[in-house]
Amino acid sequence: MSRGHEIRQQYLEFFATRPGAAHRIVAPAPIVPPDDPTLLFTSAGMVQFKSLYSGAIDPLPYTRAATCQPCLRAGGKGSDLENVGKTLRHHTLFEMLGNFSFGDYFKREAIRWAWEFVTQVLKLKEDRLFPTIFIDDPEAADIWAEETGAHYAPVPLGAKDNFWGPAGETGACGPCSELCYFMGSEEDLAQIKAMFKESKEKALATLAKRIDQEGDVFLEIWNMVFPQFDQQRDGSRPPLKNRGIDTGAGLERMTTVTSWQEGLAGTPYETDLLWPITKAAAELVGVDYVRVLDDPKREHATARLGVNAITDHTRALCFCLAEGITPGNVGRGYVVRRIQRRALRFASLLGQQDPFMERLVEPVLDTMGATYPHLKAQAEFIKKAIRIEEASFLKTRNRGMKLLDEVIAQTKDAQKTTLDGAEAFKLWDTYGFPKDMTKEIAEDEGLVFDESGYAMALAAQKERSREDWKGQQGGAGAEFLEKLEAELGETTFTGYKSTSQSAAKVIAIIGAEGRVDAAREGDEVTVVLNTTPFYAEAGGQIGDTGFLIGSAGENLFEVEDTQKTPKSLYLHRGAVVGLSLKVGDIVRCEVDAQRRMAIRRNHSTTHLLQSALKKYVGSHTSQAGSFCGPDGLRFDFTHPEAIDQATLRKIQHEVNTYILQDAPVITEVMPLDEARSRGAIAPFGEKYGATVRVVQMGEGKDRVSLEFCGGIHLDRTGQAGHFRIVSEGSVAAGIRRIEAVTGERAVALELEEQYGVVNPLQLQLATKGTAVVERVEQLTARIKQLEKLLAQEKSKAATANLDQFVAKAFSLGDCKVAVAHIAELGPNELRTVATTLQQKLGETGVAVAATESDDKKQFVVACGAVALKTHPAGTVVNKIAAAFGGKGGGKPELAQAGAKSDLPLEPVLAKLSQLLA
Numbered sequence: 070m071s072r073g074h075e076i077r078q079q080y081l082e083f084f085a086t087r088p089g090a091a092h093r094i095v096a097p098a099p100i101v102p103p104d105d106p107t108l109l110f111t112s113a114g115m116v117q118f119k120s121l122y123s124g125a126i127d128p129l130p131y132t133r134a135a136t137c138q139p140c141l142r143a144g145g146k147g148s149d150l151e152n153v154g155k156t157l158r159h160h161t162l163f164e165m166l167g168n169f170s171f172g173d174y175f176k177r178e179a180i181r182w183a184w185e186f187v188t189q190v191l192k193l194k195e196d197r198l199f200p201t202i203f204i205d206d207p208e209a210a211d212i213w214a215e216e217t218g219a220h221y222a223p224v225p226l227g228a229k230d231n232f233w234g235p236a237g238e239t240g241a242c243g244p245c246s247e248l249c250y251f252m253g254s255e256e257d258l259a260q261i262k263a264m265f266k267e268s269k270e271k272a273l274a275t276l277a278k279r280i281d282q283e284g285d286v287f288l289e290i291w292n293m294v295f296p297q298f299d300q301q302r303d304g305s306r307p308p309l310k311n312r313g314i315d316t317g318a319g320l321e322r323m324t325t326v327t328s329w330q331e332g333l334a335g336t337p338y339e340t341d342l343l344w345p346i347t348k349a350a351a352e353l354v355g356v357d358y359v360r361v362l363d364d365p366k367r368e369h370a371t372a373r374l375g376v377n378a379i380t381d382h383t384r385a386l387c388f389c390l391a392e393g394i395t396p397g398n399v400g401r402g403y404v405v406r407r408i409q410r411r412a413l414r415f416a417s418l419l420g421q422q423d424p425f426m427e428r429l430v431e432p433v434l435d436t437m438g439a440t441y442p443h444l445k446a447q448a449e450f451i452k453k454a455i456r457i458e459e460a461s462f463l464k465t466r467n468r469g470m471k472l473l474d475e476v477i478a479q480t481k482d483a484q485k486t487t488l489d490g491a492e493a494f495k496l497w498d499t500y501g502f503p504k505d506m507t508k509e510i511a512e513d514e515g516l517v518f519d520e521s522g523y524a525m526a527l528a529a530q531k532e533r534s535r536e537d538w539k540g541q542q543g544g545a546g547a548e549f550l551e552k553l554e555a556e557l558g559e560t561t562f563t564g565y566k567s568t569s570q571s572a573a574k575v576i577a578i579i580g581a582e583g584r585v586d587a588a589r590e591g592d593e594v595t596v597v598l599n600t601t602p603f604y605a606e607a608g609g610q611i612g613d614t615g616f617l618i619g620s621a622g623e624n625l626f627e628v629e630d631t632q633k634t635p636k637s638l639y640l641h642r643g644a645v646v647g648l649s650l651k652v653g654d655i656v657r658c659e660v661d662a663q664r665r666m667a668i669r670r671n672h673s674t675t676h677l678l679q680s681a682l683k684k685y686v687g688s689h690t691s692q693a694g695s696f697c698g699p700d701g702l703r704f705d706f707t708h709p710e711a712i713d714q715a716t717l718r719k720i721q722h723e724v725n726t727y728i729l730q731d732a733p734v735i736t737e738v739m740p741l742d743e744a745r746s747r748g749a750i751a752p753f754g755e756k757y758g759a760t761v762r763v764v765q766m767g768e769g770k771d772r773v774s775l776e777f778c779g780g781i782h783l784d785r786t787g788q789a790g791h792f793r794i795v796s797e798g799s800v801a802a803g804i805r806r807i808e809a810v811t812g813e814r815a816v817a818l819e820l821e822e823q824y825g826v827v828n829p830l831q832l833q834l835a836t837k838g839t840a841v842v843e844r845v846e847q848l849t850a851r852i853k854q855l856e857k858l859l860a861q862e863k864s865k866a867a868t869a870n871l872d873q874f875v876a877k878a879f880s881l882g883d884c885k886v887a888v889a890h891i892a893e894l895g896p897n898e899l900r901t902v903a904t905t906l907q908q909k910l911g912e913t914g915v916a917v918a919a920t921e922s923d924d925k926k927q928f929v930v931a932c933g934a935v936a937l938k939t940h941p942a943g944t945v946v947n948k949i950a951a952a953f954g955g956k957g958g959g960k961p962e963l964a965q966a967g968a969k970s971d972l973p974l975e976p977v978l979a980k981l982s983q984l985l986a
């Protein structure tokens with residue numbers, strides 16, 4: 070079997086432990102970048118480090134890092150979605166290995182280590198490795214020649230290939246140097262070599278072309294960016310504060326080439342990273358999957374293509390859903406929907422008409438769950454979300470079928486022979502009705518399919534969704550919206566005090582293709598009204614939902630989300646549920662009042678939470694983002710470390726006290742200066758006009774909060790009912806997040822804990838109240854005592870057997886080093902093992918005792934009187950612990966250290982002679 074899972078480990082280990090490298094292993098960031106609103110998804114390993122390059126974080130917590138980062142490249146800039154399946158190298162979700170430097174090492178070390186890893190660890194054949202460089206970077210070419218044994222001079226490429234970044238709109242970018250692995254035939258390789266002999270220039274020019282055109286043959290496996298510019302919004306590129314290294318090495322690709330070289334797997338879908346999923350997908354859709362290695366002519370490519378896409382997409386879906394990104398009509402949700410529907414479309418083309426996809430979740434969890442346990446934790450949710458979206462697809466597919474029949478009839482009636490491409494695209498875009506199905510059916514009916522019309526509509530849509538994200542508005546493009554703003558002006562918002570409005574006029578409807586006069590049942594459109602009570606998402610408060618209602622009281626339009634343009638033109642997005650909706654219609658607006666009330670509870674409570682945080686954690690805590698929805702609230706704030714339970718309890722109590730005070734909530738619009746002089750808190754980085762809206766809770770000396778805010782609040786704090794913190798954690802370096810619930814949810818949570826946890830515990834332990842805690846403490850103490858006894862027994866057994874380690878001792882200069890690795894020893898026992906072992910080795914002995922339990926590692930080093938002069942115990946123990954990101958200290962004769970890391974102990978201990986040299 071190929072060894073993708075092993076390569077992941079080897080890479081991290083290499084950069085953590087290679088002498089001279091010592092990178093900090095950093096956990097991957099979520100798929101949704103926590104602090105970069107210009108980015109749809111985490112699309113590269115460097116995303117979580119943007120502020121380390123720019124210098125926004127100072128001092129730097131570390132200057133070298135290595136990660137394995139799941140990246141999603143679908144939707145928005147640099148989407149690979151449409152390529153997945155068609156090529157073997159593109160994925161929506163893939164794992165990117167990266168070593169990073171922030172103002173630390175630069176090109177030389179990066180290139181040297183890259184070469185060392187691929188040739189010595191992966192053992193890739195050197196004559197199949199082709200480096201490339203940025204055309205204006207002769208320095209990189211020199212380094213390749215000086216630092217590596219590369220067979221070929223690097224191929225110079227232009228900015229399209231070898232200038233990377235930024236991720237999103239701003240930040241670190243710079244020239245790159247890549248490594249491509251040649252997967253072509255021996256004959257082809259011989260010709261390339263001959264060409265180099267004949268003329269280097271000619272060979273480089275030919276290779277530049279081939280690398281560009283034959284991406285699956287010259288597989289790019291390693292990209293080193295040398296970020297040195299800091300792209301600004303205005304297009305300028307000043308030097309980057311902490312220039313450095315940003316490596317992106319695709320795990321799937323490295324696994325593919327390593328196993329291809331070993332004759333094991335020809336594509337990523339056949340490696341251990343994906344094969345269990347591929348195999349299950351093929352079985353579920355009834356395809357006899359012929360592996361590429363058994364099919365050198367690639368005759369089965371078409372059948373494979375669909376299965377590969379389903380495989381890739383299901384895995385990506387699991388990652389998205391595990392983070393709660395569910396299919397929807399805007400932003401990230403829209404991308405997730407497209408990923409799933411693309412997979413379903415392939416399944417349907419391969420003949421699978423029934424639901425099947427949920428059954429692929431287990432194979433995904435089996436392959437990825439050990440590395441990404443959060444997937445397993447969300448297994449049931451993932452399955453459910455996949456099931457629901459699949460059912461909805463199957464329904465729309467039937468609806469699309471009916472519409473397609475109509476379009477075909479109209480085409481024939483008009484005596485045309487070509488089925489309009491734009492219509493076909495609409496079927497896909499609005500109803501999820503697959504193009505290939507449309508095409509097939511049209512051709513069966515004797516019609517020609519208008520490929521170019523389809524391609525144009527697709528390109529226009531792509532442009533729209535790109536613009537869309539830029540404007541953070543969803544739906545139409547930024548330019549289009551500016552025009553609309555200029556024509557229609559600002560919407561009058563009437564919703565601060567009410568959730569309904571008896572008459573509003575529909576002044577514009579925007580469909581997938583632009584403005585329309587009317588929309589029919591089922592159409593998903595955006596509606597603009599002259600006046601509205603629907604709150605548009607802003608300041609962390611989610612947009613309102615509800616209905617637009619006709620004169621006979623019938624629901625006309627379901628508002629699924631409300632957004633607004635920068636100039637406050639309100640956009641109601643959703644679906645027509647009545648027969649039709651026309652520009653000029655007068656409608657009644659009904660906001661979902663219950664949902665709105667829940668949102669108000671959460672919003673007002675974030676203000677109270679902010680006050681309590683300032684009181685108990687400190688006045689330095691400033692808001693770094695928030696979200697108030699109907700189900701709960703999220704509040705991000707600056708603070709360098711975790712907040713302990715006792716403080717959290719105080720904060721929770723404080724907020725509940727504010728709620729019980731039932732303080733009035735007063736909103737006022739006032740001049741900016743006045744708001745400032747009254748001491749109102751303004752979120753950092755926002756721009757304000759001459760007058761601002763200020764929300765105050767409590768009056769006079771009882772004032773508990775005063776904040777700039779445009780959101781909708783409770784009338785009195787008492788309406789929040791109850792406040793309950795659900796979690797506290799870190800979202801980025803220096804930023805913490807509290808998640809909490811209010812109102813009914815908070816009460817439900819308390820009850821659930823009482824009846825689901827506390828009462829059963831009381832019964833089980835046959836005791837009540839705080840005695841339960843005491844009892845658990847006693848039990849824990851007893852377990853500890855027993856563990857200690859066990860450890861003593863173990864150490865007795867261990868010290869009795871130390872001669873085996875002495876036998877394996879190696880020399881280090883004039884010293885002798887012996888290593889004892891014994892599982893699950895306590896600190897005292899570990900020390901005994903170290904000192905006993907040292908005594909056995911004598912005065913020149915360096916005894917290393919190591920143990921681990923879960924991800925906790927402990928080391929003790931004991932040195933004899935001679936050894937400690939050249940190899941003091943503190944130095945030795947720190948060298949070892951540093952490989953796992955830990956450190957320690959002690960005396961020259963005895964020192965200890967600890968570390969928390971998932972890296973296994975054994976490989977590092979096995980290489981100890983190198984590490985200590």
Ligand code: SER
Pocket residue numbers: 112113114115167233292293294315316317318
């Ligand atoms: N940022 C670069 C990439 O995504 C290297 O990590 O390719």
